[in-house]
Amino acid sequence: MTDAYDARDLVKTYKSGKVRALDGVSFRIEEGEIFGLLGPNGAGKSTLVGLITGLLRPDSGTLLLHGNDIVRRPHIATEIVSAMTQTSLPLGDLTVREVLRVTGHLRGMTRRDAADAAESLIERLGIAEVAGKLLNKTSGGQWRLASIATALIGDRPILVLDEPTNELDPTNRRMVWEYLRRLKQQEGRTIILVTHNVLEAERVVERVAIMHRGRIIALGTPGELKEQVDRRIRLEISLAPGAERPERDLALLGEVIPITDRHLVVLVPRGDVEAAVSRVVHQIGLERLDDFRILTPSLEDVYIEITGEAMEEAA
């Protein structure tokens, strides 16, 4: 595998150095990888997106895109990368179809190819009914899908998508994630996802960087990151109405975290899960429970724990 990106010690400041948006960021993204970029607001994600799309220049550090120095030659990024950012497109007075055709042509496609690709994307992303509508007149979700299609047209090997599923209904969200997964599998495109929606991102991302205050504070596969945090299994228990809370039995399973009178979470060491389940079934008894679930830590748990720790340290 070759590197799509190789970033070393990227520093970017604003306001004459008073605001340090990126503070020595280093990472590598492999070709054909789906890479997640997570972090709270103000973590430096948008600045990093600006750098990897060639829109911003770092104060220092190196950034290679397929071996090309895009700090010195940022225009190379325009041939290899396409991005969907949070900023509005200056194409609001064009119809969705025109937006796609014009963008495809500006990215170097012939007019015929751009028109064909536009129709294909309109169909695949389910926006046929708004294809003739001005982009400015579309709803939030339709606008989002049109923006995704705009990023996709032109056949760029690297896609950068900033919050692609915001404002989408659950059906369209699932469709977008599935589509991105197919793009990676069938076309080997490298996809960089910037998102707050950690739970959804977990389904598609292969590696994740968690950013906080201009630094990458965790980097790895979701599995690797989960290893770094609390590895205990979550036993979520909902007691039946009127059932007595089995304090003593539960305490034997692990650390008990009460959520409400009837709902509680027990953190059980990985090796004790089987015994814990047996104890719940046989000693507490299923008749005293409304619901009972076993959960491994999600990427969201990891994200909250890591960023929470970072915030505490900063405080």
Add this chain to the structure above:
Amino acid sequence: MTTQARTLRMAVAPTGWARLRRALGTFGDLFFIQFSSVRTAWQWIFLISSVLPLGLLFFLSIVAAGAHRGMIVYFITGNVVVALMMNPLFMLSGQLAWARQSKAFDFYAGLPISRTMVILAAISVSVLFSVPGTIFMLIAGMALFHLWIVPSPLIVLIVLLSPTALSGLGASIGILAPNQQVAGVIANLVMVIVMFLSPIYTPLSRLPGLLQVTSHLLPPTYAAAGLRETLGGHISGEFWLDVLILAVFSLASIYLVTARLDWRSR
């Protein structure tokens, strides 16, 4: 296309006719985008760009009733020049200020196109939208002063070059102003200054001594002089000098604005 092939394609950039064809295609797309953003508001653009010169024209037709033919030509051409100044100063500055404010330039900067093309497209649309107001102002001036003159077809050169020459000023305001509102205020201020520092309503000799010198630095001086020649029935060598100077202002405008608009360095 693989990434390697793409990088190779960049190394073998189109040359000659292919490059020109690509550039024209890009310009066409950008012109279409810019045109679309104002096509729904052309009536307002026309109205706003006509109100001030039309008001001035009425005022002059009242206070300077009975003026001789030479002065009337000054009034008519002066108003046409004011109409030609409106779009590059107001529309262009507003459009570019908004593009910066809304980060719309990020979209263009992410495409394999040059910023010169984006600026050229914006200027071209601004020039195109100057034409109806100019024709209207010419006809209105002739009707108000009852002086019907058939202009030389060379008037087209002045009508196209004058707003282009001023577009640098409008584009600079748009790029340097912190937001669209401030750009509007500055454009108003610049409009008034340029209008009254140029000999567009009166002969150059009637301006105060210092202004006679500084007026040579302002494109409206040459726009007004060129227009007067096209209405005078005789095209002299001075007309071509005016055209040349307006062309130099236009090229300098485009060059300076393009050089200043560094959309990747924020």
